[in-house]
Amino acid sequence: MTANKQFNTAGFATLFEKEVRRFMRVATQTVVTPMVTTLLYLLVFVQVLEGRYSPAVDFSYAEFLVPGLVMMAVIQNAFANSSSSLLQAKMNGSITFMLIAPLSALEILLAFTLAAVLRGALVGVGVWGVASLLTDWHLVEPLWSLAFLMLTGAALGLLGVIAAIIAEKFDHMSAFQNFVILPLTFLSGVFWSVSSLPEFWQPISALNPLLYMIDGFRYGMIGVSDFDPARSAGFAALFVALLFGQTWWLLHRGWRLRG
Amino acid sequence: MSATAAIEINALEKTYASGLKALDRVSFTVEQGEFFALLGPNGAGKSTLINTLAGLVRPSAGDAKVYGHSVQRDWRAARRALGVVPQELVFDPFFTVREVLALQAGYFGLKASRAWQDEVLEELGLSDKSETRMRGLSGGMKRRVLIAQALMHKPPVVVLDEPTAGVDVELRQLLWRFAKRLHNDGHTIVLTTHYLEEAESLCDRVAILDKGQLKTLQTTESLLNSHPWRDIEMQLLSFPSQLPASLQKLYVEQAGEWHRWRLHRDEHSVADLLEALKQQGAELKDIRTREPNLEDVFLQLVGRDDS
Ligand SMILES: Nc1ncnc2c1ncn2[C@@H]1O[C@H](COP(=O)(O)OP(=O)(O)OP(=O)(O)O)[C@@H](O)[C@H]1O
Numbered sequence A: 001m002t003a004n005k006q007f008n009t010a011g012f013a014t015l016f017e018k019e020v021r022r023f024m025r026v027a028t029q030t031v032v033t034p035m036v037t038t039l040l041y042l043l044v045f046v047q048v049l050e051g052r053y054s055p056a057v058d059f060s061y062a063e064f065l066v067p068g069l070v071m072m073a074v075i076q077n078a079f080a081n082s083s084s085s086l087l088q089a090k091m092n093g094s095i096t097f098m099l100i101a102p103l104s105a106l107e108i109l110l111a112f113t114l115a116a117v118l119r120g121a122l123v124g125v126g127v128w129g130v131a132s133l134l135t136d137w138h139l140v141e142p143l144w145s146l147a148f149l150m151l152t153g154a155a156l157g158l159l160g161v162i163a164a165i166i167a168e169k170f171d172h173m174s175a176f177q178n179f180v181i182l183p184l185t186f187l188s189g190v191f192w193s194v195s196s197l198p199e200f201w202q203p204i205s206a207l208n209p210l211l212y213m214i215d216g217f218r219y220g221m222i223g224v225s226d227f228d229p230a231r232s233a234g235f236a237a238l239f240v241a242l243l244f245g246q247t248w249w250l251l252h253r254g255w256r257l258r259g
Numbered sequence B: 001m002s003a004t005a006a007i008e009i010n011a012l013e014k015t016y017a018s019g020l021k022a023l024d025r026v027s028f029t030v031e032q033g034e035f036f037a038l039l040g041p042n043g044a045g046k047s048t049l050i051n052t053l054a055g056l057v058r059p060s061a062g063d064a065k066v067y068g069h070s071v072q073r074d075w076r077a078a079r080r081a082l083g084v085v086p087q088e089l090v091f092d093p094f095f096t097v098r099e100v101l102a103l104q105a106g107y108f109g110l111k112a113s114r115a116w117q118d119e120v121l122e123e124l125g126l127s128d129k130s131e132t133r134m135r136g137l138s139g140g141m142k143r144r145v146l147i148a149q150a151l152m153h154k155p156p157v158v159v160l161d162e163p164t165a166g167v168d169v170e171l172r173q174l175l176w177r178f179a180k181r182l183h184n185d186g187h188t189i190v191l192t193t194h195y196l197e198e199a200e201s202l203c204d205r206v207a208i209l210d211k212g213q214l215k216t217l218q219t220t221e222s223l224l225n226s227h228p229w230r231d232i233e234m235q236l237l238s239f240p241s242q243l244p245a246s247l248q249k250l251y252v253e254q255a256g257e258w259h260r261w262r263l264h265r266d267e268h269s270v271a272d273l274l275e276a277l278k279q280q281g282a283e284l285k286d287i288r289t290r291e292p293n294l295e296d297v298f299l300q301l302v303g304r305d306d307s
């Protein structure tokens, strides 16, 4: 039926707005606290490693680290936003209100993903802004940076949706966070260049899509990267597209959401 | 052709992943403007049926239509025509009552109408709670918000899944008044409840579901008339020490001086009973009859006791 295909724009906008209001209402917890945490990483790592390690010639370790920390903030917060919102709705049953409405899988998925991108971007830009007060700041290719920021937020927002669909309780979610998201983040070049990793880890790291996202983002910031940014962007876009397709399918089938 | 049915259920089946068959080829139709009761014991499949209409449960076979729109093929239009009040007391604790109402209208692609919100809140006695967060409401208030939410997109068909469960007397009466008003305004109402006297007084037609199957579907009146048993209660000053077997069979129970008998409409007559008792030396002081109610019919149809 054609009526089913017609995009429910107002419905999508309402859901998106709700997802944004949800985190803005507790902005101290969802935006400010993550900024502070990330800055603590900056202070500690720079204190320990400055002068001893610099993966990028011509740049101090702090200048190398800041883009990584911005991306880490994007990764964690985009994931946290969609996963916690959807899982809570599932646990308290309020997901019913969304499921009985004439909202398609596409509309639901776009709303959750874009809200996750927005939260990730807000925290990321906040981290970058404050870090810039502490160290020299660079923004060589703003468009590349923006593209990688969005792609990363989208990927993690989508992973958050998948995790919330699979999870049956909050324990499952923290397991996903600790055993999937955290290792992916740490093995992705936030704190160091992959080329400086022990040889064993290099091929494993190379399979990590986050690696290319962070590397590409860092390229946009300081103009230095391990990989060709265009290829990284291609990988990242492909990864996002695959995740989107997969998550759309789960939502469309109502897997674990509709009985 | 007659007007489109409000709800049309066609050979609907649902087998859950656990293998449990919650709906077993159920078919029936609810016409526009009806006040319809969907009854059945716990686990009969009432909520499964309602959730199928709402898109919360996917049918295993068969189909259901709301205002002529298939809940599977034409799901957007089907959902727009339907307002569902879920059985579970679900709510989003973060938002205020008014926000929750505005969101629900928005999901349906509508601009939130403050006037409509105010009207529904007023009718449901929630006017002073509009700015309260959901988590700060009592259970009965949350139940009323659920009803308000279901009405935000002004659906022609309203389905209430046990709206009076765990609700006090006053609120129950308010809810019935409200349901009647909706019905008078032209809404089709489908209701599940375990308070059968309410279904009896409100609903034109009754469907009884049991173990996933449709047991009966009749007008409330014909359902009551079809019940062949009449209860006669007698206040007796002296009770015969021995009853003939023919009377013993009809005897139900005693409460103080009152004795209850159950007579079959076609097989027994009150006159015969009185005559027989008189012969046994019983002294009658008072007599009253009790018309069968929906509960009697219900128990006869789905009663679990095999006596
Ligand atoms: N999600 C589910 N997965 C598996 N079985 C389910 C599920 N939901 C309901 N059931 C089973 O399906 C049957 C019908 O349940 P349903 O909730 O439809 O009954 P009901 O008539 O609404 O009962 P009640 O009056 O208690 O609300 C029950 O045996 C129930 O255990």
Ligand SMILES: [Mg+2]
Pocket (backbone or CB within 6 Å): B046, B047, B048, B087, B161
């Ligand atoms: Mg039920």
